[in-house]
Amino acid sequence: MTDKQFDVFLENTIKNFGEDYIDFSEETIIQHTFSKKFERKMARLIRRQKSFYFPMIRTPLRRTVTIMVTVIIILSTTVISVSALREAFIRFITEIFDTHTEVQTIQDDTAPESFEDIYVITNIPDGFEIVFQNDNAEGIPLLMTEYRNGQQRIIFSQYIKSRYDVNVNTEGYEMERIYINGNEGFMVDMVNDYYIAWDNGDYIFEIVGNVDENILIDITNSVQKIE
Numbered sequence: 233m234t235d236k237q238f239d240v241f242l243e244n245t246i247k248n249f250g251e252d253y254i255d256f257s258e259e260t261i262i263q264h265t266f267s268k269k270f271e272r273k274m275a276r277l278i279r280r281q282k283s284f285y286f287p288m289i290r291t292p293l294r295r296t297v298t299i300m301v302t303v304i305i306i307l308s309t310t311v312i313s314v315s316a317l318r319e320a321f322i323r324f325i326t327e328i329f330d331t332h333t334e335v336q337t338i339q340d341d342t343a344p345e346s347f348e349d350i351y352v353i354t355n356i357p358d359g360f361e362i363v364f365q366n367d368n369a370e371g372i373p374l375l376m377t378e379y380r381n382g383q384q385r386i387i388f389s390q391y392i393k394s395r396y397d398v399n400v401n402t403e404g405y406e407m408e409r410i411y412i413n414g415n416e417g418f419m420v421d422m423v424n425d426y427y428i429a430w431d432n433g434d435y436i437f438e439i440v441g442n443v444d445e446n447i448l449i450d451i452t453n454s455v456q457k458i459e
Contacts, residue, residue, distance in 0.1 A: 321409065323416050323431040333402040335429070343393040343434055347375060351390050351437065355454030357447060360386060384443050386451065391436040398438075400427055412437075412452050421445070428452050 325336045347368055359381040366376050373395035379386040400407070400420055407418045410428070417430025426448050429438045437455060441448045
């Protein structure tokens with residue numbers, strides 16, 4: 233899961249406190265100016281961030297929410313050249329670092345700036361159930377649904393194109409260009425997890441899962457717009 237996905241998940245989880253929900257709007261926050269040294273350190277840490285985070289559980293209690301985070305750290309030695317990867321994709325802009333690849337989309341002024349159409353997975357394997365789904369609220373950059381079947385997980389996200397800006401863990405793993413329903417995308421095989429993203433012209437879609445590769449590709453190709 234990317235940083236943006238985790239932020240959306242955390243915000244929606246906090247709201248489950250009901251009347252205990254704290255308003256984190258700018259008007260209620262005491263402003264504090266951090267030192268330049270602190271800001272540089274934080275910026276460096278963010279750039280080096282390389283992990284996917286997965287929400288594990290939400291308790292049914294109204295006032296108690298437990299968030300368990302699985303951190304997947306993948307170590308290897310393969311390094312891809314930036315120029316080679318940039319030449320491989322038409323719809324994505326990439327920049328490679330030692331531990332991750334920053335991915336953005338080509339600017340498209342015709343793409344929607346809100347979720348005018350909603351897409352869903354139409355072929356979820358038996359046994360998987362929805363354990364998390366965020367609301368379509370104003371200002372939210374992505375819609376995310378997480379499915380689970382025991383230890384297996386599938387996380388599907390729909391991004392507003394202009395807001396798609398993620399770090400993908402590619403330390404030792406190559407980004408393979410693929411096509412989903414005729415649309416350009418890419419896949420990263422991280423041994424225990426697969427990361428797939430593609431652009432259908434209007435939105436960016438993303439699927440992360442630890443199921444079999446062929447099953448995940450079938451799931452990916454089943455994504456359709458709700459009529």
